[in-house]
Amino acid sequence: MKNLYRYTFVAFIFLFVSCAKDLDFFSVNGEKMLDFQLISPASNDSLAVNLGTPNESIDFNWKATTSGLGSDVIYTIQFDKIDGDFSNPLFSKESNKNGSSNIASLTHQELHDLATSITPNGAYAKVIWTVTANNGSPNIVAAQFKHTVLISTSSNGLSKSELTFPTNNSYMLIDGNKAAEEYIFTWGKSNATDANENVKYQVLIDEVDGDFSKPVFSIPSDNSGLDNKLTKTHEEWYQLFDKKEYSKGAFKWTVRASTASISVEYPSSVFCLETTDWILPIYIVGDAISDIEGSSGWLIDQAILLNGLSPKVNAGVINFRNDRNNAEFKFFPKISSWDNGIAATENLSYIGNCEKGSNGNFVYTGDNSANVVYVNMQGKMVTVTDEIYLIGGSTVADGNMDKAIPFTYIGENTYQVFSYITTDSWGYKFLPTRSWNGGWGLTEGTTDKITQNNPKDLKVSEDGFYRVTVNFSDGTTKTEKTDWGLIGSATSGGWDTDSDMTLLPLSDNEYKGTYTWKITTDLTSGKIKFRANDGWAVNFGDTDANGSLELGGSDIEVSEAGNYTIKLVLDPAGYTYSMVKNF
Known part of the structure; x- marks a missing residue:
């Protein structure tokens, strides 16, 4: 019986070893690897090789594979002619990180050499690429599908340099007190390998999470794009950002250098924008403006000033007429230029004696009279009115529009009204018409600045007979108790x-x-x-x-x-x- 047990045990060991050999149980070198696929460049992509930056690289990547028991995998990228089978590849190299990465970075020089080995005198070379995975066993796995790429073989190249100002993570303050001073973007020069080619520069500015595919701004550099700098005054930068409705925020910028045959983008830098003290005048002109005399009121050199009250808010009292041509008018930032006019659009609210006309013009709808003109581009409102009113729970009008108390124009852009005002109820506001649209109140945190944007109620500290004035030269109001x-x-x-x-x-x-x-x-x-x-x-x-x-x-x-x-x-x-x- 003991011999029977001994023979049975020996037979079990023999069978186990035989099976283990079949399953490579004692070695992970033969374990199976999962199939994998190439990702990018995608098949039929084109690669522009730049010999001006020969050591820069283009990444080839693929989905990683895994071994059954997690053994290390070494990847090799291979290139061959379009009709090749990779049995004798034109070029091969291990992937990054000594072959362990699923990314292989090939320099521009390597790609250029590969392309010219196929078509020495052509503009492009078409090649196929694949990746093999090896875990140390004879079972080498290749990617399921090969990709075809088109590589440029031009000897033309363009070097990159560095952005120098504004520096990375810097602060760009565009100051209204320095309107005429220059704020200059600068960078190092890019050099073409062909000395006969001109290099031109384009400054790209994008939001900080953008990729420059659709930049906020794309601006040629000075000297029609030939200089490695971009010069603008503080006012020009302000107008540029303001037109896109930016007053602050994080942005990044780069430079795209180009020749007739190639372009490169510099490494980008981030800057933080802030604008301050930008209260700019605007001018009104058109057939509706009485003080512009003649058969036409469209004389830009006679345009009439509207005072800057706060950023993007302007006002004044202007004499209007309705009997000349179409009684239209428009606003412009400079008295001598038709550029950058403020147009009547569907996005604006029209309050009082104005409405949207044709060709971006405004139409005056009132009588021949003096009107308050209040251009509030911050709140997207344009107000033209020959009356303003006092209303509020602290006045006899309460909230009744029919009882709203009219102001009197006393000259120098100033209106006044006398009224008994009490401390009870919610206070008072000013209206451009007998409706709540476009009403003025106090600017948050001030005691005398009026605004249409989230206006606060005005109040008095004691009951009494008050003189209330509103000055559209500086956008202030004053409430003075009078005896x-x-x-x-x-x-x-x-x-x-x-x-x-x-x-x-x-x-x-x-x-x-x-x-x-x-x-x-x-x-x-x-x-x-x-x-x-x-x-x-x-x-x-x-x-x-x-x-x-x-x-x-x-x-x-x-x-x-x-x-x-x-x-x-x-x-x-x-x-x-x-x-x-x-x-």
């Missing part, structure tokens, strides 16, 4: 001391909506005027002696001494006064 008095040689205080007047309520303790001040006093023959807050900054007189008051107008004559009841009415419909002799 009124009578002064002059006919009063007891002469020209030195006011006699205080009293604001009349509409009813018991209801002052919203009242505009009337009153005083009963003795006067001698002489002269009087009305003034606010015991000062001369805001005063009224009667220039034409017709009962209508003008800001800073002439003295009012008192011809006869006596006791008078005098009323000052600062109604938006018209500023008037009355004098009734009691005895």
Whole structure:
């Protein structure tokens, strides 16, 4: 029985060893490798070889294979003629990382030598390529499909250099205070292997995650592309980025150098853009503009200035007419140039007396009158209006458009209104029409700057009778509480001391909506005027002696001494006064 066990065990060992040999159990050198495929260059791709950068490389890559038990795989890339079978390849080399990588980098010189070995005098050579994988066993695996590529054989080449300014990860500040100063992009020269070929440069600027296939800007360098620099003023750079609606952000740039036969791109650099202090004027011109005289208002050298209030916001008060040709107008950044005009487009909102016309022009739709022109390209709005209104819960108008209180134009791009304003409710705003469209309020974080872009409510700190002004020369507003008095040689205080007047309520303790001040006093023959807050900054007189008051107008004559009841009415419909002799 023991012998039987001994023979059985020996027979088992013999069978095990025999099977292990069949399965290469004691060695991983013969383990199976999975099939794999080539990736790029894809079949029928073209490769441009540049002998100006002979040591730069082009990557060939493929999907990696694996051994059954994870043994190391060594790859070899092979090239052959279009009708070859790789039995005697024209060129072969191990892949990167001593053959372990699924990428093989071939230099331009290697590819050029390969191509010229097939067609020494031709422009291109067509070759096939494949990859073999070897894990140390006799079982070498090749890629499932071969790829065909077309390689240029031109001896022309173009070297690359480096970008020098702005440097990588630098800060590009485009400053409105340096509008006329130059900001210059520079780089090293590229050299052609053919000395008779001119090298031209194109500066490409793209968003930081772009690949320059569709750059934000593509600009020839100075001297029609021949110089290795690009010169622009701060203002020119600002206009360039602003046209694409960039005011800040991360960008990258490169240079594309080209000859008639080849082009190269320099290694890119990143810069961070910021623009500051860009408040630029614009000009208005066209048949609708009254102050441009003649049969046509399209005289660019007579275009009228609109003040810069903030970046991309301009305003002014302009005299308009509707009786010349089509009453059209347009805006331009320079008085002497038709370039870069602001066109009427579908993307703009039109508020008040304007609408979109033909050929990018605006059409004036109002009467012959002075209008506020407020060009807000930041908010994509253009406002032209001959009225502005005060509205708000703190005024008698509340939110009722029909009761909105009209301002009065007093010259020098300034409007004013007098109103009783309270601290209750939500405050007040200004409107260009009797609607909420395009309303002005305070700019966030300021106390006097108006804006149409996310405007904040204005408020007062105490109830009172206020003079509110809006100045479209600088885009400011002022709300000043006023108390009124009578002064002059006919009063007891002469020209030195006011006699205080009293604001009349509409009813018991209801002052919203009242505009009337009153005083009963003795006067001698002489002269009087009305003034606010015991000062001369805001005063009224009667220039034409017709009962209508003008800001800073002439003295009012008192011809006869006596006791008078005098009323000052600062109604938006018209500023008037009355004098009734009691005895």
